[in-house]
Amino acid sequence: MPYRNDISRLSPREIRDLIRKGTWEAPTPGLAMGYAQANVVILPDRYAFDFFLFCHRNPKPCPVLEVLESGRYEVDSFAPGTDIRTDVPRYNVFRGGTLEGTRKDIQEIWQDDFVTFFLGCSFTFEEALLRARIPVRHIEEGKNVPMYITTIPCRDGGIFRGPLIVTMRPIPSDKITRAVQITSRYPFVHGAPVHIGSPERIGIADLSRPDFGDAVEVREGEIPVFWACGVTPQAALLNGKPDICITHTPGHMFISDMLNEELATS
Amino acid sequence: MPYRNDISRLSPREIRDLIRKGTWEAPTPGLAMGYAQANVVILPDRYAFDFFLFCHRNPKPCPVLEVLESGRYEVDSFAPGTDIRTDVPRYNVFRGGTLEGTRKDIQEIWQDDFVTFFLGCSFTFEEALLRARIPVRHIEEGKNVPMYITTIPCRDGGIFRGPLIVTMRPIPSDKITRAVQITSRYPFVHGAPVHIGSPERIGIADLSRPDFGDAVEVREGEIPVFWACGVTPQAALLNGKPDICITHTPGHMFISDMLNEELATS
Numbered sequence: 176m177p178y179r180n181d182i183s184r185l186s187p188r189e190i191r192d193l194i195r196k197g198t199w200e201a202p203t204p205g206l207a208m209g210y211a212q213a214n215v216v217i218l219p220d221r222y223a224f225d226f227f228l229f230c231h232r233n234p235k236p237c238p239v240l241e242v243l244e245s246g247r248y249e250v251d252s253f254a255p256g257t258d259i260r261t262d263v264p265r266y267n268v269f270r271g272g273t274l275e276g277t278r279k280d281i282q283e284i285w286q287d288d289f290v291t292f293f294l295g296c297s298f299t300f301e302e303a304l305l306r307a308r309i310p311v312r313h314i315e316e317g318k319n320v321p322m323y324i325t326t327i328p329c330r331d332g333g334i335f336r337g338p339l340i341v342t343m344r345p346i347p348s349d350k351i352t353r354a355v356q357i358t359s360r361y362p363f364v365h366g367a368p369v370h371i372g373s374p375e376r377i378g379i380a381d382l383s384r385p386d387f388g389d390a391v392e393v394r395e396g397e398i399p400v401f402w403a404c405g406v407t408p409q410a411a412l413l414n415g416k417p418d419i420c421i422t423h424t425p426g427h428m429f430i431s432d433m434l435n436e437e438l439a440t441s
Numbered sequence: 442m443p444y445r446n447d448i449s450r451l452s453p454r455e456i457r458d459l460i461r462k463g464t465w466e467a468p469t470p471g472l473a474m475g476y477a478q479a480n481v482v483i484l485p486d487r488y489a490f491d492f493f494l495f496c497h498r499n500p501k502p503c504p505v506l507e508v509l510e511s512g513r514y515e516v517d518s519f520a521p522g523t524d525i526r527t528d529v530p531r532y533n534v535f536r537g538g539t540l541e542g543t544r545k546d547i548q549e550i551w552q553d554d555f556v557t558f559f560l561g562c563s564f565t566f567e568e569a570l571l572r573a574r575i576p577v578r579h580i581e582e583g584k585n586v587p588m589y590i591t592t593i594p595c596r597d598g599g600i601f602r603g604p605l606i607v608t609m610r611p612i613p614s615d616k617i618t619r620a621v622q623i624t625s626r627y628p629f630v631h632g633a634p635v636h637i638g639s640p641e642r643i644g645i646a647d648l649s650r651p652d653f654g655d656a657v658e659v660r661e662g663e664i665p666v667f668w669a670c671g672v673t674p675q676a677a678l679l680n681g682k683p684d685i686c687i688t689h690t691p692g693h694m695f696i697s698d699m700l701n702e703e704l705a706t707s
Contacts, residue, residue: 220490223490224486224489224490224493224556225510227490227493227494227497228493228508228510231493231497231505231508232508239497242494242497242498244491244494244599252596290490330518333510359706362706440625440628440706
């Protein structure tokens with residue numbers, strides 16, 4: 176496997192080639208900087224309308240970037256030449272809402288009735304925050320972002336339902352306005368914060384005990400700022416207990432040819 | 442039927458009551474100012490995913506405000522207490538892509554597999570333009586907005602496909618920047634212009650001969666500015682030739698309890 180320093184200079188297409196060949200099967204943060212990475216959800220078409228509805232009703236945690244029609248595995252829009260059965264570094268396969276296992280590709284279990292959803296990922300706005308010299312603590316600490324299950328319910332969409340799950344980044348008080356402004360420009364990758372300060376108001380008892388990911392330090396003069404998290408749709412998906420569904424393995428995202436800046440509003 | 446001057450002061454709920462009783466069956470522009478009106482598309486659930494996909498891939502002409510699950514006729518989100526079978530002033534019923542006729546209500550032809558889509562309507566941003574003293578010519582002239590079929594294709598969504606259809610408003614050169622800024626704030630009601638000036642570049646040969654609606658005067662020093670139009674999804678819908686679909690009759694919109702300002706971005 177090439178070292179991360181080498182691969183980080185490659186284009187999205189070159190990285191996807193390595194992934195397809197099985198040469199790269201590690202997490203994707205830091206790869207193809209400047210290009211949008213996406214969450215992937217694949218499920219039979221009988222569930223697709225309900226899932227689409229859940230995402231539409233909860234756009235902050237579930238921003239839909241693209242959808243492939245039933246049976247389609249080639250992506251022609253934001254990553255031409257891609258095969259969704261092979262071009263994600265690692266897949267999670269769920270049956271009846273339970274993880275069955277992970278795979279490096281899903282060609283053998285592909286079904287003609289599979290619909291693929293690509294959802295935006297917060298890597299895009301983190302890059303924008305860093306460009307504005309706003310610290311992103313979990314990146315500084317080399318950790319996964321801390322994630323918390325809140326008491327805020329999502330709106331139901333057919334069989335899919337669940338709570339809003341959030342990520343937390345500690346932001347210095349004097350940079351919160353700028354952090355709101357910057358992330359507001361990226362509604363397709365979770366957008367503006369959903370909550371600022373007072374974690375107890377959204378059902379988070381202890382910041383040092385995240386439900387997923389790693390705890391990070393909140394320093395003197397910093398306020399915890401919460402953004403909607405892409406784990407939200409995964410949790411709602413599993414609550415619906417579809418016979419089968421496939422997602423990327425967390426952190427092992429799909430890398431598109433779309434520039435982060437193309438996802439920004441005016 | 443009450444005079445428009447009387448009805449224009451009524452709340453959305455009061456107007457919907459009149460519509461439900463059959464007392465009001467006329468067009469809705471100018472009613473419940475400040476509240477969002479919506480385009481309505483109702484079709485069997487076997488077509489719903491394709492139509493959702495078409496809308497998602499063409500968000501400027503087809504901004505989805507809300508979707509009701511299969512068989513649901515009560516709106517609980519943005520207009521509680523509403524029955525979509527009775528609360529639109531007039532409905533168009535299409536079979537196989539052809540207009541069969543119009544109706545004052547659709548209770549008799551309602552099907553348990555009907556899915557209802559509400560799409561944003563440009564009345565919302567016109568109100569915002571007027572507040573900023575930007576002229577809206579067809580309102581000044583008491584006409585319907587001019588609409589044109591362009592040579593810009595929409596992205597296909599399943600069986601639904603068709604060209605982008607645009608509305609045109611002549612804007613004084615020195616107010617175009619402001620018109621772009623204002624309408625950019627309303628992505629859920631067609632948002633920013635899709636084209637400014639040079640109608641021939643998008644396949645419009647003669648502004649005085651719109652494909653739908655009425656021609657309006659373009660004065661010296663004004664530039665024609667084009668916005669995506671809500672007729673686009675209707676045309677794509679009919680191209681797909683669903684066995685049955687129902688829409689509002691043009692101009693006879695669904696009036697929601699949502700404030701226009703709630704549809705604005707930051």
